[in-house]
Amino acid sequence: MHTRRIAVIGGGIIGASVAAQLTTRNDANSVVLYEKESAPGTHQTGHNSGVVHAGLYYQPGSLKARLTRRGVELLHAYSESRGIRYDECGKLVVAHTEKQLGQLDAILDKARANGVPGVAIIGEDAMREIEPHCVGRAAIHSPHTAIVDYPGVTRALLDDVRAAGGEVRLGTSVSRITRQGAEQIVHSSAGSQAFDYVIACNGLQSDRLAKRSGAGKYPAIVPFSGDYYKLTPETAKLVNGLLYPVPDPDYPFLGVHLTRTVDGDVTVGPNAFLSFAREQYHRLGFNVRDALEIASSGAFWRFAGGNFGEAIDQLRTANKRSFLAGAQEFIPELASEDLSPGLRGVRAQAMNQDGTLEDDFVIQRVDNAVFVRNAPSPAATSAMAIAEHIIEEILAEDRLVEPQRGA
Numbered sequence: 559m560h561t562r563r564i565a566v567i568g569g570g571i572i573g574a575s576v577a578a579q580l581t582t583r584n585d586a587n588s589v590v591l592y593e594k595e596s597a598p599g600t601h602q603t604g605h606n607s608g609v610v611h612a613g614l615y616y617q618p619g620s621l622k623a624r625l626t627r628r629g630v631e632l633l634h635a636y637s638e639s640r641g642i643r644y645d646e647c648g649k650l651v652v653a654h655t656e657k658q659l660g661q662l663d664a665i666l667d668k669a670r671a672n673g674v675p676g677v678a679i680i681g682e683d684a685m686r687e688i689e690p691h692c693v694g695r696a697a698i699h700s701p702h703t704a705i706v707d708y709p710g711v712t713r714a715l716l717d718d719v720r721a722a723g724g725e726v727r728l729g730t731s732v733s734r735i736t737r738q739g740a741e742q743i744v745h746s747s748a749g750s751q752a753f754d755y756v757i758a759c760n761g762l763q764s765d766r767l768a769k770r771s772g773a774g775k776y777p778a779i780v781p782f783s784g785d786y787y788k789l790t791p792e793t794a795k796l797v798n799g800l801l802y803p804v805p806d807p808d809y810p811f812l813g814v815h816l817t818r819t820v821d822g823d824v825t826v827g828p829n830a831f832l833s834f835a836r837e838q839y840h841r842l843g844f845n846v847r848d849a850l851e852i853a854s855s856g857a858f859w860r861f862a863g864g865n866f867g868e869a870i871d872q873l874r875t876a877n878k879r880s881f882l883a884g885a886q887e888f889i890p891e892l893a894s895e896d897l898s899p900g901l902r903g904v905r906a907q908a909m910n911q912d913g914t915l916e917d918d919f920v921i922q923r924v925d926n927a928v929f930v931r932n933a934p935s936p937a938a939t940s941a942m943a944i945a946e947h948i949i950e951e952i953l954a955e956d957r958l959v960e961p962q963r964g965a
């Protein structure tokens with residue numbers, strides 16, 4: 559294979575996975591990764607629940623379903639090979655009401671269709687054996703759902719990039735990509751440089767760069783923040799793994815859950831609110847440009863019109879009392895003093911022109927530029943498989959690497 563010059567934009571877990579596969583699987587690729595922050599994994603990758611999703615909920619046949627199962631396989635093997643903390647602590651999706659009990663079969667069917675190993679519906683007694691402090695009428699048990707250190711994985715992947723001769727340019731922001739003949743010109747805060755290919759994996763800013771670089775306006779990012787609380791070390795002992803509610807099938811987020819982390823904490827959250835700042839993490843975060851862009855978007859108002867009731871419901875989950883109530887549904891013995899404020903994350907959720915939220919991953923190719931335009935949860939789980947999909951399927955004919963799955 560002859561030398562190809564490839565730019566990767568974004569030093570979150572997806573950009574790091576793409577750059578690592580391009581450099582380690584073909585020494586003829588000359589790779590430069592651009593990250594605007596001074597450290598990798600600063601945004602979604604460093605502000606999430608840390609769960610390695612098994613693939614319970616996704617529409618069979620969708621990219622999310624396929625790339626989550628493959629992502630788990632690649633992530634598990636990589637974490638073990640690099641000594642990164644990965645713990646199969648298991649997950650219960652707990653039903654409390656008659657309606658939720660009725661939804662468990664459909665989740666189980668999807669999970670089995672997606673090839674999730676070991677899933678089963680279990681009754682109260684079996685639940686108590688797994689999580690002695692948890693109440694509920696029945697649950698889906700997913701024994702292989704895991705937790706991992708996503709920022710640690712991202713740093714390790716970037717170490718691999720450097721070790722294989724790639725370059726990681728931190729503190730370097732890309733403003734746009736233009737075409738000159740067959741070349742892609744990356745314009746950044748460090749100047750302009752020509753490449754043969756560009757792969758943009760820039761999360762909360764993905765729609766802006768795509769639009770400035772000649773791709774369409776939609777899907778556009780609508781940022782949704784999510785706050786967490788944290789249990790005290792004493793009460794964290796009441797939770798062994800991951801406790802989730804039965805998700806509302808009409809809503810894109812999974813609901814407030816109790817999550818063990820690889821550091822031994824247990825978090826409660828996240829809720830979901832429209833955010834008026836894409837990359838700010840204090841609770842009153844506001845960015846004029848981000849807010850004006852939302853207010854002037856016809857697609858957003860079409861979405862808001864159809865989801866007003868849900869938005870009002872979500873407002874009720876804004877205070878500590880509601881986090882406590884959510885946590886007590888699982889562990890009734892928790893009290894207000896057991897919860898303290900934790901981190902906040904902002905999700906890059908894409909919206910279509912008609913105001914619907916895009917459910918599946920969306921990756922667009924325009925000439926030799928590829929734009930990852932929708933990669934919300936479970937895209938940290940799927941990141942290595944998303945990278946493989948871009949390189950081996952979307953860019954298959956360009957043969958940037960030898961396919962590793964016999965494609």
Ligand SMILES: Cc1cc2nc3c(=O)[nH]c(=O)nc-3n(C[C@H](O)[C@H](O)[C@H](O)COP(=O)(O)OP(=O)(O)OC[C@H]3O[C@@H](n4cnc5c(N)ncnc54)[C@H](O)[C@@H]3O)c2cc1C
Pocket residue numbers: 567568569570571572573592593594595598599600601602603604605606607608609610611730731732733759760761762763764767784828902903904905906933934935936937938939940
């Ligand atoms: C609250 C919350 C909980 C979640 N929980 C889970 C979970 O438990 N499991 C799971 O699998 N997923 C989860 N996710 C989703 C997961 O975190 C994301 O899908 C994943 O991190 C996306 O990775 P990324 O590399 O696309 O984005 P990011 O990590 O956001 O990285 C994008 C990078 O691009 C950089 N960038 C942007 N614009 C430019 C530019 N112009 N020039 C240079 N650099 C640029 C940014 O600085 C950033 O570092 C959660 C997300 C949130 C917010």
